[in-house]
Amino acid sequence: DTEVTQTPKHLVMGMTNKKSLKCEQHMGHRAMYWYKQKAKKPPELMFVYSYEKLSINESVPSRFSPECPNSSLLNLHLHALQPEDSALYLCASSQDRWLRNTEAFFGQGTRLTVV
Amino acid sequence: GQQVMQIPQYQHVQEGEDFTTYCNSSTTLSNIQWYKQRPGGHPVFLIQLVKSGEVKKQKRLTFQFGEAKKNSSLHITATQTTDVGTYFCAGIISSGSARQLTFGSGTQLTVLP
Numbered sequence: 001d002t003e004v005t006q007t008p009k010h011l012v013m014g015m016t017n018k019k020s021l022k023c024e025q026h027m028g029h030r031a032m033y034w035y036k037q038k039a040k041k042p043p044e045l046m047f048v049y050s051y052e053k054l055s056i057n058e059s060v061p062s063r064f065s066p067e068c069p070n071s072s073l074l075n076l077h078l079h080a081l082q083p084e085d086s087a088l089y090l091c092a093s094s095q096d097r098w099l100r101n102t103e104a105f106f107g108q109g110t111r112l113t114v115v
Numbered sequence: 116g117q118q119v120m121q122i123p124q125y126q127h128v129q130e131g132e133d134f135t136t137y138c139n140s141s142t143t144l145s146n147i148q149w150y151k152q153r154p155g156g157h158p159v160f161l162i163q164l165v166k167s168g169e170v171k172k173q174k175r176l177t178f179q180f181g182e183a184k185k186n187s188s189l190h191i192t193a194t195q196t197t198d199v200g201t202y203f204c205a206g207i208i209s210s211g212s213a214r215q216l217t218f219g220s221g222t223q224l225t226v227l228p
Contacts, residue, residue: 033216042203042218043158056215090157098214099207103148103160 006091006107014115015081021110023074023091031097032074033104034066035090043090049074050097081114088112119206121219129227134191136222138204145207145214147180147187152221153200161189194226 004025013019023032031050035043048056049068063085065077074091088109095102119140128134138147146165150158162171164180164187171178177190187204204219 040223042221045215045217048215099146099148099216103163104158104205104216106150106157106159108157 004091004093004105004107006089006110008110009108010111010113012113012115013078013081015083017081018077018079020078021076021089021091021112023076023107024072025093025105026072027093027105028071029093029095029105030071031094032068033092033094034064034074034076035092035106037088037090037109039087047076048097055097078112081112083114086113119204119217119219121202121204121222123222124220125223125225127225127227128194130196131193134194134198134224136189136202136204136224138187138189138206138219140185140206140208142185142208144184145209147184147207148205148216149178149187149189150203150205150218151200152203156200158203191224194224196226196228199224199226 007022033048034046036046037043045058046060047066052068052071063080067075088111090109091107092104094104121138146163148163149161151161152158162178164178167184168182169180175192179188189202191198201221201223203221205216208215208217
């Protein structure tokens, strides 16, 4: 199994809503990532989890709250988002966060629209 | 901040023509990876280059890593319509105890039949 599974695939939410994005991998990877991608732009790193601990937070606003319940799961909790937060949210995993001889596997993403 | 730039931003080619995208980093990279993202899809890993001056080939794709480990290129020979997509280089930059995968700005390739 070399897949990273993200749910939901599409999400429309209001600015007062609370929602969560979910990500799952069963490759035994110990590093998991959240990226944000706007149209025609590269993915931008948001968070890195290594061995279920948050190791990098790229100055992401607190309305985005990551959670890593176990080594296979990664969540992104959303609250009070703004329309400019609309984007494709990509989850990725790799064997470890050192990326020495390993690549990142990306999920298909959640396309988020904030109205 | 650390940046990885790619040129060109867009490239339209006729099927059968060659295509090259160039990647430049403002800092020395530990290694560099290349990803392809089809329209509406997600990034998919193509290859990783680690050594200075390294050249790797995958069928019609040739990847190079510069001697100074600050630039890289991807060359596609005789493009096909299946090559359509955005090609991203992604540099691995060491910063203290952290290593981050920083994506280049991407080159969007259109192949006209």
